[in-house]
Amino acid sequence: MNGKETAIVFIEFQNDFCKEGGALYGGVKDQIQAQGTVKNAQDCIQKARGKCLTLLVPITFEQSYADMGCEGVLGPIHANVVNTKAFQKGTWGGAIIDELKPTPSDIVVEGKRTLDAFNSANLDFILRVNCIKNVAFCGFLTNVCVEGTARSAYDKGFKVFLLKDCCAAISAEEQKYVEEKFFPYMGEVLTHGEFLARLE
Amino acid sequence: MNGKETAIVFIEFQNDFCKEGGALYGGVKDQIQAQGTVKNAQDCIQKARGKCLTLLVPITFEQSYADMGCEGVLGPIHANVVNTKAFQKGTWGGAIIDELKPTPSDIVVEGKRTLDAFNSANLDFILRVNCIKNVAFCGFLTNVCVEGTARSAYDKGFKVFLLKDCCAAISAEEQKYVEEKFFPYMGEVLTHGEFLARLE
Amino acid sequence: MNGKETAIVFIEFQNDFCKEGGALYGGVKDQIQAQGTVKNAQDCIQKARGKCLTLLVPITFEQSYADMGCEGVLGPIHANVVNTKAFQKGTWGGAIIDELKPTPSDIVVEGKRTLDAFNSANLDFILRVNCIKNVAFCGFLTNVCVEGTARSAYDKGFKVFLLKDCCAAISAEEQKYVEEKFFPYMGEVLTHGEFLARLE
Amino acid sequence: MNGKETAIVFIEFQNDFCKEGGALYGGVKDQIQAQGTVKNAQDCIQKARGKCLTLLVPITFEQSYADMGCEGVLGPIHANVVNTKAFQKGTWGGAIIDELKPTPSDIVVEGKRTLDAFNSANLDFILRVNCIKNVAFCGFLTNVCVEGTARSAYDKGFKVFLLKDCCAAISAEEQKYVEEKFFPYMGEVLTHGEFLARLE
Numbered sequence: 048m049n050g051k052e053t054a055i056v057f058i059e060f061q062n063d064f065c066k067e068g069g070a071l072y073g074g075v076k077d078q079i080q081a082q083g084t085v086k087n088a089q090d091c092i093q094k095a096r097g098k099c100l101t102l103l104v105p106i107t108f109e110q111s112y113a114d115m116g117c118e119g120v121l122g123p124i125h126a127n128v129v130n131t132k133a134f135q136k137g138t139w140g141g142a143i144i145d146e147l148k149p150t151p152s153d154i155v156v157e158g159k160r161t162l163d164a165f166n167s168a169n170l171d172f173i174l175r176v177n178c179i180k181n182v183a184f185c186g187f188l189t190n191v192c193v194e195g196t197a198r199s200a201y202d203k204g205f206k207v208f209l210l211k212d213c214c215a216a217i218s219a220e221e222q223k224y225v226e227e228k229f230f231p232y233m234g235e236v237l238t239h240g241e242f243l244a245r246l247e
Numbered sequence: 248m249n250g251k252e253t254a255i256v257f258i259e260f261q262n263d264f265c266k267e268g269g270a271l272y273g274g275v276k277d278q279i280q281a282q283g284t285v286k287n288a289q290d291c292i293q294k295a296r297g298k299c300l301t302l303l304v305p306i307t308f309e310q311s312y313a314d315m316g317c318e319g320v321l322g323p324i325h326a327n328v329v330n331t332k333a334f335q336k337g338t339w340g341g342a343i344i345d346e347l348k349p350t351p352s353d354i355v356v357e358g359k360r361t362l363d364a365f366n367s368a369n370l371d372f373i374l375r376v377n378c379i380k381n382v383a384f385c386g387f388l389t390n391v392c393v394e395g396t397a398r399s400a401y402d403k404g405f406k407v408f409l410l411k412d413c414c415a416a417i418s419a420e421e422q423k424y425v426e427e428k429f430f431p432y433m434g435e436v437l438t439h440g441e442f443l444a445r446l447e
Numbered sequence: 448m449n450g451k452e453t454a455i456v457f458i459e460f461q462n463d464f465c466k467e468g469g470a471l472y473g474g475v476k477d478q479i480q481a482q483g484t485v486k487n488a489q490d491c492i493q494k495a496r497g498k499c500l501t502l503l504v505p506i507t508f509e510q511s512y513a514d515m516g517c518e519g520v521l522g523p524i525h526a527n528v529v530n531t532k533a534f535q536k537g538t539w540g541g542a543i544i545d546e547l548k549p550t551p552s553d554i555v556v557e558g559k560r561t562l563d564a565f566n567s568a569n570l571d572f573i574l575r576v577n578c579i580k581n582v583a584f585c586g587f588l589t590n591v592c593v594e595g596t597a598r599s600a601y602d603k604g605f606k607v608f609l610l611k612d613c614c615a616a617i618s619a620e621e622q623k624y625v626e627e628k629f630f631p632y633m634g635e636v637l638t639h640g641e642f643l644a645r646l647e
Numbered sequence: 648m649n650g651k652e653t654a655i656v657f658i659e660f661q662n663d664f665c666k667e668g669g670a671l672y673g674g675v676k677d678q679i680q681a682q683g684t685v686k687n688a689q690d691c692i693q694k695a696r697g698k699c700l701t702l703l704v705p706i707t708f709e710q711s712y713a714d715m716g717c718e719g720v721l722g723p724i725h726a727n728v729v730n731t732k733a734f735q736k737g738t739w740g741g742a743i744i745d746e747l748k749p750t751p752s753d754i755v756v757e758g759k760r761t762l763d764a765f766n767s768a769n770l771d772f773i774l775r776v777n778c779i780k781n782v783a784f785c786g787f788l789t790n791v792c793v794e795g796t797a798r799s800a801y802d803k804g805f806k807v808f809l810l811k812d813c814c815a816a817i818s819a820e821e822q823k824y825v826e827e828k829f830f831p832y833m834g835e836v837l838t839h840g841e842f843l844a845r846l847e
Contacts, residue, residue: 114754114769116776120404124432154714158758158769161402167769169714169758175575176604176716190429195398202361202395204320204576224424229390232324314554314569316576354514358558358569369514369558369567375775376516376804404776520804524832561802590829598795602761604720624824629790632724 050246054100054179055210056156058164058186058193060088060147061105063133063140065187070133070140075187078215078222088185088213089146091239096152098246100177103149104168106159106192107136114160124162124191162192165199174205181206183242185213190221194229207234210242250446254300254379255410256356258364258386258393260288260347261305263333263340265387270333270340275387278415278422288385288413289346291439296352298446300377303349304368306359306392307336314360324362324391363395370396371403381406383442385413390421390429397433407434410442450646454500454579455610456556458564458586458593460488460547461505463533463540465587470533470540475587478615478622488585488613489546491639496552498646500577503549504568506559506592507536514560524562524591563595570596571603581606583642585613590621590629597633607634610642650846654700654779655810656756657688658764658786658793660747661705663733663740665787670733670740675787678815678822688785688813689746691839696752698846700777703749704768706759706792707736714760724762724791763795770796771803781806783842785813790821790829797833807834810842 063069065085079085095101108114112129115121128134134141149155159168174182182205184197193214197207209230216222226236263269265285279285295301308314312329315321328334334341349355359368374382382405384397393414397407409430416422426436463469465485479485495501508514512529515521528534534541549555559568574582582605584597593614597607609630616622626636663669665685679685695701708714712729715721728734734741749755759768774782782805784797793814797807809830816822830836 109754111751114773114776116404116773117778120776120778122401122406122433151711154709156758158756158767158772160769160772163398163402166399166402167758167772169760169767172603172758172760172767173714173716176714176720178717178720191432198363198395198398199366201322202363202366203572204316206322221428224428228421228424232391233322309554311551314573314576316573317578320576320578351511354509356558358556358567358572360569360572367558367569367572369560372558372560372567372803373514373516376514376520378517378520403772516804522801522806522833563798563802566799566802591832595798598763598798599766601722602763602766602795604716606722621828624828628821628824632791633722 048181048245048247050099052178052180053246054102054174054177055091055095055183055185056102056104056196057088057092057147058104058184058196059106060103060144060186061134061140062142062144065144070131074217075215078217078219081219082212082215084213084215085144085146087239091185091210091213091243092147094243096150100179101153102156102170102173103143103147103153104156104159104164104170105141105143106134107141108134108160110135110137163195163199164192165196171203179205181208183208183210185210187215189214189216190225194225197230197233201233208242209234209236210239211236212238248381248445248447250299252378252380253446254302254374254377255291255295255383255385256302256304256396257288257292257347258304258384258396259306260303260344260386261334261340262342262344265344270331274417275415278417278419281419282412282415284413284415285344285346287439291385291410291413291443292347294443296350300379301353302356302373303343303347303353304356304359304364304370305341305343306334307341308334308360310335310337362392363399364392365396365399374405379405381408383408383410385410387415389414389416390425394425394429397430401433408442409434409436410439411436412438448581448645448647450499452578452580453646454502454574454577454581455491455495455583455585456502456504456596457488457492457547458504458584458596459506460503460544460586461534461540462542462544465544470531474617475615478617478619481619482612482615484613484615485544485546487639491585491610491613491643492547494643496550500579501553502556502570502573503543503547503553504556504559504564504570505541505543506534507541508534508560510535510537562592563599564592565596565599574605579605581608583608583610585610587615589614589616590625594625594629597630601633608642609634609636610639611636612638648781648845648847650699652778652780653846654702654774654777655691655695655783655785656702656704656796657692657747658704658784658796659706660688660703660744660786661734661740662742662744665744670731674817675815678817678819681819682812682815684813684815685744685746687839691785691810691813691843692747694843696750700779701753702756702770702773703743703747703753704756704759704764704770705741705743706734707741708734708760710735710737762792763799764792765796765799774805779805781808783808783810785810787815789814789816790825794825794829797830801833808842809834809836810839811836812838
């Protein structure tokens with residue numbers, strides 16, 4: 048696989064998901080620990096830099112959540128973000144974790160407000176003008192934003208990969224469903240080590 | 248729920264999915280029978296016409312599959328369509344089934360080539376210029392095109408509903424996963440009878 | 448220019464624009480005649496078939512215009528389509544003209560309801576899965592749908608070309624503005640003969 | 648016009664366009680002065696805050712322009728941005744001008760890398776979840792990013808307005824073309840005073 052045509056997308060590695068005290072950490076903590084998600088993702092980005100495109104895709108909202116729109120427009124997942132005060136711009140919770148802190152080698156993809164990053168962030172633009180053909184996905188939650196963004200990437204003609212040891216869902220059951228049932232319809236499921244070994 | 252702000256979207260009710268001899272019928276036959284998918288969807292569209300917007304969303308390809316693009320660009324699901332000669336324009340297999348044959352009350356949404364209808368068909372345009380706020384989903388496969396299209400609808404600020412007795416997946420396990428695990432993150436899961444009873 | 452990475456897009460070569468008795472012919476007739484638009488476009492598509500991708504992009508609406516949405520949502524150009532009964536599916540006016548009648552070499556891009564084809568038709572999907580890098584534009588109106596679709600193609604990283612002798616606007620002034628003022632910001636303006644001569 | 652359903656979009660009010668020493672100021676300086684663009688836009692945003700949604704849409708790039716993609720993918724306008732070192736993140740030139748400095752009343756729309764903001768920024772999401780129906784446009788250049796973004800807004804079913812005294816093009820001729828020839832196809836052209844007087 049040609050590294051110049053390949054990107055790894057790190058979705059929502061923010062304190063609110065990954066760290067004790069984060070607004071949504073409680074729900075995903077067990078699976079992060081079981082999977083070694085943060086340690087693996089850190090290893091992945093460090094080894095990938097310079098070999099392929101590395102993209103960080105945080106989700107953020109205004110502190111007032113004015114960008115969440117009129118009351119009742121957005122559904123349960125977004126309501127939960129407001130209720131838990133998650134992902135606010137300019138706060139510790141909304142910041143990317145130190146382990147994956149962006150360097151000048153990375154591009155921070157802007158604008159994510161939705162589950163599927165293609166529906167709000169400038170991910171499609173960044174991928175296509177960079178002549179990318181292969182896209183590997185990491186992050187949170189495996190069956191929500193990660194799978195959702197990979198679905199659109201598939202539809203847009205990218206070859207898609209799930210780096211299974213760099214993700215986490217709320218439960219082992221949901222993680223397993225994506226790995227074994229759904230993702231194989233679209234692409235390959237492998238560890239970050241297996242993926243990086245294929246890069247030229 | 249205001250019927251003028253509501254649409255029901257019928258995804259891929261085509262002979263290739265629904266009828267003996269259809270290219271992909273073998274895979275979904277058991278679940279169609281277990282769920283009563285076709286009979287329920289027919290009942291749903293007949294009762295819904297005139298009360299809310301009814302949209303039929305077939306997926307079709309040129310007989311040459313020229314619109315499938317360069318070799319190897321699209322992934323496993325699209326390759327399977329080519330291998331089984333499914334969804335060709337102007338063939339029996341690609342046609343909408345008689346039970347849901349479009350009437351002048353319905354709109355046929357054009358252009359679907361992808362899993363998520365929003366990634367190719369003119370669904371977003373039709374919904375937004377019709378001032379729609381609520382969208383219910385039926386069709387095939389529950390966890391692939393139906394869930395995928397509902398995910399984007401959620402992201403675009405529509406209230407989303409899964410009409411569980413008007414869908415089918417390859418297995419009961421996948422159907423159950425969508426009904427119980429995933430869809431509740433985004434919206435409501437109910438029968439077509441329950442949904443229609445709410446329309447004003 | 449590699450023909451395998453090149454597409455020519457023919458926008459709205461329908462009787463309603465191109466032929467005596469067409470709903471919108473009166474407005475564009477003088478410029479069609481001055482430019483030789485139809486004759487040039489016919490020559491272009493005949494010579495291009497087999498050398499590059501040839502895409503026909505008609506705009507159509509339900510005969511009821513139900514796909515035009517709630518009253519007053521769409522603006523003046525769409526209101527004019529309704530008032531003149533233009534572009535109805537299944538009518539002579541909405542049909543592609545005989546001179547550019549699609550052959551199995553061409554792909555008919557489905558779904559156009561908007562000025563910029565990318566906002567409703569499946570053009571982006573067709574172009575990207577066909578590995579296209581260069582896109583040339585023909586059709587009606589030079590400064591409305593043609594320019595509008597070329598603008599989005601530019602934004603998506605395609606190299607864009609205007610085949611100036613295969614277009615028409617309402618006035619020579621508007622045609623000239625696009626050729627001399629606006630299009631050079633994005634790409635090249637040339638005749639179809641000059642463009643085809645570059646194809647390998 | 649209901650202020651709760653209305654947004655004013657301020658495109659690229661950044662030092663690189665608006666201020667002596669800005670990378671692109673030379674080209675647009677005369678028209679900014681002739682039109683009073685900055686003074687009018689400042690007056691507009693100050694009076695509009697609290698009455699309708701006010702959105703600032705800057706265009707920015709990584710200092711390395713890594714988000715500009717592979718060499719030669721993007722066309723002349725983007726090449727000019729690189730050549731003049733315009734719109735770099737974290738620089739004076741890329742910053743929004745003091746006169747329109749965002750307050751907590753405004754939303755800064757993220758992600759713009761393209762001419763039409765809808766092709767990269769999260770503008771569509773922000774507008775639709777905020778239940779917006781009317782969108783007025785200001786900024787630079789009148790016939791490039793302003794017109795291009797208004798075109799997509801029209802296609803998405805928004806009512807569109809050009810605040811003619813809050814824009815600037817490279818030449819009076821181009822400004823006049825948009826005001827008199829093109830924009831009336833889509834919506835209304837008026838001063839910011841006239842527009843604000845209609846808000847309820």
